Amino acid sequence: MSDKRAIRADLRARRAAAPRTPLPVPAAFRERLQPGLIVASYVPVGSEVDPAPFATAATQIGCVLALPHVVDRATPLRFLAWDVEAALADGPFGLSQPPSHARDLAPDIILTPLVGFDRHGNRIGQGAGHYDRAFAAYPNAWRVGLALAVQEVDRLVPDPWDVPLHAIATDTEWIVTAP
Ligand SMILES: Nc1nc2c(c(=O)[nH]1)N(C=O)[C@@H](CNc1ccc(C(=O)N[C@@H](CCC(=O)O)C(=O)O)cc1)CN2
Numbered sequence: 001m002s003d004k005r006a007i008r009a010d011l012r013a014r015r016a017a018a019p020r021t022p023l024p025v026p027a028a029f030r031e032r033l034q035p036g037l038i039v040a041s042y043v044p045v046g047s048e049v050d051p052a053p054f055a056t057a058a059t060q061i062g063c064v065l066a067l068p069h070v071v072d073r074a075t076p077l078r079f080l081a082w083d084v085e086a087a088l089a090d091g092p093f094g095l096s097q098p099p100s101h102a103r104d105l106a107p108d109i110i111l112t113p114l115v116g117f118d119r120h121g122n123r124i125g126q127g128a129g130h131y132d133r134a135f136a137a138y139p140n141a142w143r144v145g146l147a148l149a150v151q152e153v154d155r156l157v158p159d160p161w162d163v164p165l166h167a168i169a170t171d172t173e174w175i176v177t178a179p
């Protein structure tokens, strides 16, 4: 656990020091999109990769966008409808999120900001378990991590609750770890 914390600190520093490179949207991502699918995106904070090109590709096809909503570390996140006309509200951890009365949606695709990842689809996030629990709650969703290539590590040893990613998009590569 303290190991994971040290890796997390190192990876956050690596991400913050890296030049900002927009991520290309891979053809394999576009091919997965269908009208009506619910795609959970996120509003980036700090040096997180911007998922906007992926969210735009999704809305262009007619997908419905959702955003995560959290209240604290302990409470599971919800995915709420992102009404682009409505203002987002300030949340904990410096997050911008839909107001708590927005509609709950069950995502078909979950875009996840990564702190770190390996080629097996193991990932490190913020450490509160929000995405771990969301992946367990929506096991059929397609789990796509977004990161810069510099956030890759050789091997992350998964904890029992970790659910691996299906694919990872970086500034240089589209890494498929599961069908
Ligand atoms: N943009 C974004 N939205 C997200 C997440 C995320 O990682 N990024 N989440 C992912 O689970 C959920 C929110 N959960 C979070 C849990 C903990 C911290 C947190 O501890 N943040 C640190 C700052 C980390 C840093 O320096 O990068 C803090 O506030 O001290 C942030 C978000 C849902 N929404």
Ligand SMILES: Nc1ncnc2c1ncn2[C@@H]1O[C@H](COP(=O)(O)OP(=O)(O)OP(=O)(O)O)[C@@H](O)[C@H]1O
Pocket (backbone or CB within 6 Å): 004, 123, 124, 125, 126, 127, 128, 129, 130, 131, 132, 133, 136, 159, 161, 162
């Ligand atoms: N399905 C679950 N139900 C309840 N608690 C969980 C579940 N999955 C993970 N957790 C808890 O959440 C915490 C996750 O810590 P971990 O270091 O794995 O976070 P992480 O890899 O950064 O992932 P995340 O991005 O989801 O925060 C652990 O304390 C774990 O016990």
